[in-house]
Amino acid sequence: MKKHHSISASVIPQSRLHILSSKEMKQLSKASKSNLYDILRRCALAVLNCGSHIDDTTKILEKYNDFDISVVLQSRGIVLEVANAPKHAFVGDEMITGIRELLFSVLRDILFANSEVLTKKERFDLSTTSGTTNAVFHILRNAQCFIPGKLPNMIVCWGGHSIQRNEYEYTKKVGYHLGLRGMDICTGCGPGAMKGPMKGATIGHTKQRHKDGRYVGITEPGIIAAESPNPIVNELVVMPDIEKRLEAFVRTAHGIIVFPGGVGTAEEILYLLGLLLHPDNEDISFPLIFTAPEESADYFTRIDEFIRFTLGYEACKLYKIIVGDAEKVATILAEDMKEVTEQREKIQDAYYFNWSLNISREFQEPFAPTHENIASLSLYRDQTPYKLAANLRRVFSAIVAGNVKEEGLLAIKEYGPYKISGDKELMQALDALLTSFTEQGRMKIDTEVYNPCYEVID
Amino acid sequence: MKKHHSISASVIPQSRLHILSSKEMKQLSKASKSNLYDILRRCALAVLNCGSHIDDTTKILEKYNDFDISVVLQSRGIVLEVANAPKHAFVGDEMITGIRELLFSVLRDILFANSEVLTKKERFDLSTTSGTTNAVFHILRNAQCFIPGKLPNMIVCWGGHSIQRNEYEYTKKVGYHLGLRGMDICTGCGPGAMKGPMKGATIGHTKQRHKDGRYVGITEPGIIAAESPNPIVNELVVMPDIEKRLEAFVRTAHGIIVFPGGVGTAEEILYLLGLLLHPDNEDISFPLIFTAPEESADYFTRIDEFIRFTLGYEACKLYKIIVGDAEKVATILAEDMKEVTEQREKIQDAYYFNWSLNISREFQEPFAPTHENIASLSLYRDQTPYKLAANLRRVFSAIVAGNVKEEGLLAIKEYGPYKISGDKELMQALDALLTSFTEQGRMKIDTEVYNPCYEVID
């Protein structure tokens, strides 16, 4: 039975980075008391499952319940042995090189985060802003994401993983024009708006004979199974949680494009606007474009209205909306890169890591999407805008969990939909927005009927 | 006026190959009595016009009638100065690197063919088989197309430049699966079936981190304007004429895929079957696959019938037809490569150039598509199959000229459609095939009504 869809193999890393000590190998073994093996197995499976169209984590884990992975020392270096892995990660019996790379990136980050960052309180005090930022910096540095001397050109693309064909084609076009202009792409991995720009940029880079194009994917163990990185990604970073992942995005980005998406996208938008609305970040130059093809113009009209209504007119000045003009998006960003470069030089901040961006604790602290936490969110319009943005962000974060993450799915199964409450007008606006997402089929991939994981109570 | 669509620039080559002597620069100048300048200008314009959707050579030449090009010596090396070039060859005011490469390839081949090959009768006797083959070899070698030691993996893809969306998507898929298996692509340049496989292979190669993927385009001055090379092509060769171009295809191919196309594709099929039917080539292992998506299955049914009717059952054994299974095409060819490798080793023939393939004079001699030549073709079924294939090939060659080449277009304008005559049944079969091409819109790109450039007289 298994023969049809799974395969076992030994996989050798290509880089000299992947060398483990005996102690590290023990930590990763099934026998170890740490939970590293579990995280590794789950993330590895996600990587191997790339290209699949399932975004339900529990289904994937079930389908490959006999999947196994272990690290072995050979004279030539370490080797990963995978058993019963998804067959589509291979061509014949050889693993696709890109997937092999991703697998070792997962190994690297899980090991580093756990043995060098999260467990060393005296070095990284994660209860402070600077300690958390330092942790994010070290994980990214260990993943060799920083290239000194490289001028600002990293465009983070956000947007849905479940989007329509024409939206997908549009993200490819934007990627293509960015690639032609030598810009690199960073997304959250997965299909849809996170894959299209990379594919487009690949063609753009190829036409420009730009052999070092970067396709950076930043993910975290909770989401990776639902949004598995496609093998074009040539730099994968697994951050420990969603908040550090978001921090990684905004500190490495030189500009951000948002494509149509669903709740995850809305979460990202609110996170970023919340940051930029903070008084400390007033002077930061941060190019931000919302863009969609003609046919999907409505999506950003709705978002724009919701932002104006909740966060006010100032928030709307932080982004540009461009409809149906992929080349213009790229041209504007190419121009913006000069400004970003100048600013970094002026304030002596690194190109590769935006140290000067202030991220207040509201945005750094992990938010556990329990029914209790959600119920107690302060969702009232009479707050400082950046604080309201922080709370709205958490709402969307919870819905993402309830839709696709394992912990969320289990919680919903047990306790029913999340209850979201706050001031009446705000609740109505929120409900309208969420309903429009559902109507546009932006909630889940490959699902004919969407069962909301939430209830808005006004 | 010109500002809107044209641009002038100085272009520097990236390779150390592009160095000219003073004498060579003189030969290329407008002032020179040779016609090299004209050929260079025309081919350069074609290359710069890539991505355009015009396939009518005269229209292109007209639109950019003030386009100019010249070679200049600077201390750092030669520089190409282009004036009033198509704007879409540039990003901002910088020429796309891939196009820049193509431009210098054009320069290299035109110069070499004319000053080292065509004009040196004592060295290359083009009236003989071996002299012609030697000329083809030298032009390809000068273009650095041969990589000693590289195992057979070059798949030549033929097919229409004007194909439907789903056919195009299918050619991309096939290219993708070839790329995943490390195979390289060679086509005749231009859009459609000649671009799709390269685009697909680019993604396949990227996923395999295969940085040296080869996207070879082989063209000739008469066709290049109609089928301008897209900038993914990273090795462009301009052969002196259509017959040497075809010889270059079959001597460098390790396998050939034919996608749906029009008359050009039919020409290529007949050329290749004609070769393989020759008694001397009986033992040559030459993988050949005709493939199309489900919806276009009918195309090859018609071709297959025509071949069976004209060349007989033996001819049909030379190819496989695969419908709607892109991965299978790639898997079969990957397997076939082993056989080709073994055979080359057994008979001590080079991987990079199929010396042992016999190409008789019928297939080597340039065929001028004049009304007279066409009228006098021997189109009767009672010939040795390979000779009939040669003559049928010429018919299709003429129709290609009449559809898109400058000389053909002018001849038709002056003397009306070509008259094609021969034995009745054959003429009916031919007419049926050609009519089916017209009905399927396979004759010309972007043309609502097709005015046939031929009349079949039975």
Next chain:
Amino acid sequence: MKKHHSISASVIPQSRLHILSSKEMKQLSKASKSNLYDILRRCALAVLNCGSHIDDTTKILEKYNDFDISVVLQSRGIVLEVANAPKHAFVGDEMITGIRELLFSVLRDILFANSEVLTKKERFDLSTTSGTTNAVFHILRNAQCFIPGKLPNMIVCWGGHSIQRNEYEYTKKVGYHLGLRGMDICTGCGPGAMKGPMKGATIGHTKQRHKDGRYVGITEPGIIAAESPNPIVNELVVMPDIEKRLEAFVRTAHGIIVFPGGVGTAEEILYLLGLLLHPDNEDISFPLIFTAPEESADYFTRIDEFIRFTLGYEACKLYKIIVGDAEKVATILAEDMKEVTEQREKIQDAYYFNWSLNISREFQEPFAPTHENIASLSLYRDQTPYKLAANLRRVFSAIVAGNVKEEGLLAIKEYGPYKISGDKELMQALDALLTSFTEQGRMKIDTEVYNPCYEVID
């Protein structure tokens, strides 16, 4: 005055490895309470002083007493600013690239050892064998010294930094023949026998077009000033102390050559023989060759006698002595590499790090060369040979400190020569050996009269 021999400059790293967090930069600053700045300054000065003929640390520090160094963040990455640096590290006003690399290696290792290894007791328990070995492993890994998949070919060369011209020429010849055979070189940095093999191998590698030849230098802060790395070294590692440096040598070596030297060389010989005599290491394949030109044959005759007398005949079976045949040395080692490869594969040990070599605590614990410690060494022949070797090693280690290291020089200045005592015959043998070193001018570089830093008391 300073203008004649010093220069100030800003230096940019070339590798993407050199990126520091704000916290790390603070640790390295003069203002920091850590002593990292002092170690950095001292090691940096040593690196910049390469090519000089002074091996007296205090003299160097005095000569460049206004030398200063600091790490600065710029948008393009970190920059090292050096003030009043030795002029011979520059060509014109640009620092020699090789020296620049060494400088950043120093920075990398000092920071890593101090912030990630030495100060993290719960991670690296340096009071245990495995904790210490793990520390050595991590420092080497962080320096990217491990190349998975690379077959055994690393030859460690030991020998004097103050040797005669013909001995130096001989070390070059041996290096040349090693280089011709694709072997890499690792030494302790500095002039003489530590530079010659690298220079020779450079020519050998060049003739073989071997562009990735490795010239590894392993040093430690106490010795680096006296034996500054020459800029051929393309991988420099600064280990925290002499014992970890020795451990780094033996765990990365696939074979060791000893050239004539002085007390430092004797220390290394005794260290290695001590290890190999340990019962746990009985089965380890460890190629070891003592070699000298004809004229210096006597040196190893004396060493050989001393070993036979102190450690016994078994110890002598661990090495081969080859006189005046550079090519033979290389040929034998090339052959030995196959055996080492086989053994590592058989016992599943890594090529790049000899985990299975047992290093007992005697050889791992830092030995502080105080007068008291030296006086209390157990120097009697009725011990297990490997224990006697360990103690004799300490004697030589102390004399090295007394000759060239700052701490030793100061101790001798204050308390007079070290007193070495033990059983009479052993003391006589030791005295004879040391005297022969003095007579052969092997004690210090550029010194006409040698004042012994020790007294042998029998």
Next chain:
Amino acid sequence: MKKHHSISASVIPQSRLHILSSKEMKQLSKASKSNLYDILRRCALAVLNCGSHIDDTTKILEKYNDFDISVVLQSRGIVLEVANAPKHAFVGDEMITGIRELLFSVLRDILFANSEVLTKKERFDLSTTSGTTNAVFHILRNAQCFIPGKLPNMIVCWGGHSIQRNEYEYTKKVGYHLGLRGMDICTGCGPGAMKGPMKGATIGHTKQRHKDGRYVGITEPGIIAAESPNPIVNELVVMPDIEKRLEAFVRTAHGIIVFPGGVGTAEEILYLLGLLLHPDNEDISFPLIFTAPEESADYFTRIDEFIRFTLGYEACKLYKIIVGDAEKVATILAEDMKEVTEQREKIQDAYYFNWSLNISREFQEPFAPTHENIASLSLYRDQTPYKLAANLRRVFSAIVAGNVKEEGLLAIKEYGPYKISGDKELMQALDALLTSFTEQGRMKIDTEVYNPCYEVID
């Protein structure tokens, strides 16, 4: 017997440049009526014999009289099969990579010169200045010696192949300082002053991590056996004759250093001064330095006197003499490179080929060193200086032939020494110079007693 010093092997090229057509392989075969096989065999043997200390061509040919070479086609490309080749070209049974490269360079140049240049009168009219220069250009271009965009940095080093140890060490030092400054080296191949600068530059380039250092050797079939290229040479060009070799030197040089040498060196000096004295070259910036260690200062004193006496004071202004200061030589040339760069840009001449240097026919026409030709040379001081230089150059050229070239050695054997005559004072000066060469042992390598191959008749 042969086993001791010879070996047979198959050698594969590493570059994609070495691909031959069937026709070309036939031309090179023993069976071909062309003399290509003989030239190839002789040059190949010279290359394989590198490192030997014999400079007598006939002796080498005798010693390896059973040496054989042939070109064979395999599927992976062409292969060179050598039989009974000098063993020192191998390490074990594998040919040293550098020597392998040289072998294929020899093959490339002999084939190209003979099939594309020398035999094509209508293309390269070697009876004219421009035809000859064009031939030189094409041979160098085919050897890929031109790197567009590379700034002037090629230093040609001339000097003796048979020099003293201290002179050799000095040439290494000069090379080292040139290498540290990023300059490349070009010499005539062979030992002594032609090897030292390359060896030195290798170390300089290594310290600067300059991986693309160029070590160009320019030779010709008549001299290659006596001055076989050492394998550091990574670009070897075999010009058809001595005059084209000299032209290749001066057209690619951006500066020239002359070290002490013998008659060959004197020939080169007179050739260059003759060129630079020509009125057409008055404005050409051509850095020229004569340099020697202190102990050999006398050599250039004598040359300087001879030049002043024969060609006058103007000629002496064309060069600088620097004694015993290797770094100064490099510093001056590094400075001069800027001037050369500026001049080339001003007159729009290529960096890589000095088109604007006029080389009149006197210096281009091959001079056959027959007794008759030598006897009829016009050696009188009342000539235009550049014409006298041309004739004196021929005298030295003849003596080189009489000393080491096969044709010269045979002629001397048959007809006795060359007779050189002219005006009395000139003859005395010449005799004095030649005698000083003999006294200084600069005539032949490894020869205790020198039998002059000439007689000066005044």
